[in-house]
Amino acid sequence: MNSDNKNNKKIIIVALLLIISIGFSIISSSLTINGVSSIKGNTWDVHFENVQVKSGSVTAPIPVISASETTVTYNVTLNQPGDFYEFTVDAVNDGTIDAMVETVSTTGLAETQQKYLIYQASYQDDSEIIVKHSLKKQSSETYKVRVEYNSEVEGDDLPDSDQTVSLSFSVNYVQADGTEISRALIRAISGDGTHIGDEIAIDSEEFYVLNNDNTNITLFAKYNLYVGSSCDPEGTVTPLPTSGSGYNLQDATAKGWVNESVDFIGIVKFSGTNYWYDSGLKPKYGASYSVSSVYDTDYAQAPNSIANPTNTNYSVAYYVQAYKNKLENLGVTINSARLMTYQESETFKNAGFNNELVSSSYWLATASTSTQIWAIVSGTGLNKTTYTSNDSRGVRPVIIMEP
DSSP, X not given: OOHHHHTTOOEEEEEEEEEEEEOHHHHHHHOEETTEESOTTOOOOEEEEEEEEOTTOOOOOOOEEOTTSSEEEEEEEEOSTTOEEEEEEXXXXXXXXXXXXXXXXXXXXXXXXXXXXXXXXEETTSOOOOTTBEEOTTEEEEEXXXXXXXXXXXXXXXXXXOEEEOOEEEEXXXXXXXXXXXXXXXXXEESOSSSTTOEEEETTEEEEEEEEOSSOEEEEESSOBSOSEEEOTTOOEEEOOSOSTTTTSBOTTOOBXXXXXXXXEEEOOSBSSOTTTOTTTOTTTTTOOOSSOOOOTTSOBOOSSSSSOOOXXXXXXXXXXXXXXXXXXXXXXXXXXXXXXXXXXXXXXHTTOHHHHTSSOEEEEEESSSSEEEEEETTTEXXXXXXXXXXXXXXXXXXXXOO
């Protein structure tokens, strides 16, 4: 059969199901309240709602949510390459018990079907739904389902006859047991995340793209971390409270030095010693500090006092690594975390992002002398600062992860 005849063959998708199954029996048997095996005073309610069909989809009946609100069914016919059908639906936890994904199952496409049919079931941002992802009480996640007649299919790979395909995708939620992981919503704020200066968010943390080579993406925090101390205009240094949920996360108020009339918030010393210069302390640096970065996780111990760190194994790496751990607790994988280098700051500025670069005062990762570290000063730019200074510079991390 020639390809002209094949182009007329339809793909009929019938009884395609999207299913939430609920592990209520697991909850009632494992949750004990008031000494009995029950969920007294609590409710379990995980269900589907709010189906939305994407503009441009082929004409088809609106997907139907079952009476139990745990199954979505739809039927679609794709007549020619390029046709697609896509919809979103919210998985909602309206109960009083946190849930998590226990299992995810889907029917796969046969090898021949994969040549002409593209099938996707994921979160709305295209990320994968995986085991242990949490669905907190009184919250929701949006799923996306898309089927497409591949517009790039080769003529010989087109079906010889009309095809009827049945597909299903199922997620089983059970009570969260303490091992769940939060799904960090990684989303673009501006740009598409491939160019320097594009903005990306990981949950509520915001970043600028420094580099994306398709293997790794290097991101620069939009704000300093809320860590260390504050210093008032009279020069009094006061440790910041560490008990709040926002400690060691980005904070728009943590700008370090701004001007002499306001408090400097989120200030720390760079390190407890100039380890990059003393070959007895750090042989890998020898007596030379002319390297792109002296950021060193070997010096990542907590300061003896946040206001006055004297521990010789202390450096800002203590805060950066703690920040990395917080991001990973959201469920993302961070390959590494560090500070921005001198060269990266110049590249970012020369790319037209000087205002973003100098929006706060913070340490860089590059030494300038045996006792000084390059830093960025708010509203100004590069500055050499003695590593023992704890009244003006903050921590603004760089993270590296897979795109």
